[in-house]
Amino acid sequence: LRRLPKLTSLTAYFSNNTDLRDDSCASLAQAVSELELLHHLCVSFNSCSEVGNATLSSFLASNAQLSSLQLNFASTKVTDEGLFSLAKGILKLKQLTLFNIWLSDTAVGDAGLSRLCAALYT
Secondary structure, eight states: OTTOTTOOEEEEEOTTOSSOOHHHHHHHHHHHHTOTTOOEEEEEOTTOTTOOHHHHHHTTSSOTTOSEEEEEOTTSSOBHHHHHHHHHHHTTOTTOOEEEEEOTTSBOOHHHHHHHHHHHTO
């Protein structure tokens, strides 16, 4: 990704990958955070059973310029704690106009969704 500094849109699908883990996603998240012109990010970890909260929060580390964010963490290890981190990161995205997230078959409950909704409505 470092060879594509003018990239404005990125879509990455890693569905049904049981070998992918949070620690191995860190370098991808770091590379994405270095794309200063990135405005649209779509990342899917659907059914990556070893991916969880660390990966979810890492994609919001320093992409404050995002206007579109789509995240698929269905059938992963994401919990309410991951949504708490996501809620904090969402507040930094001042240009955000489109947000989608898929969380089916996760351990996310009312507390996580409430925190995320509160962040989106502030």
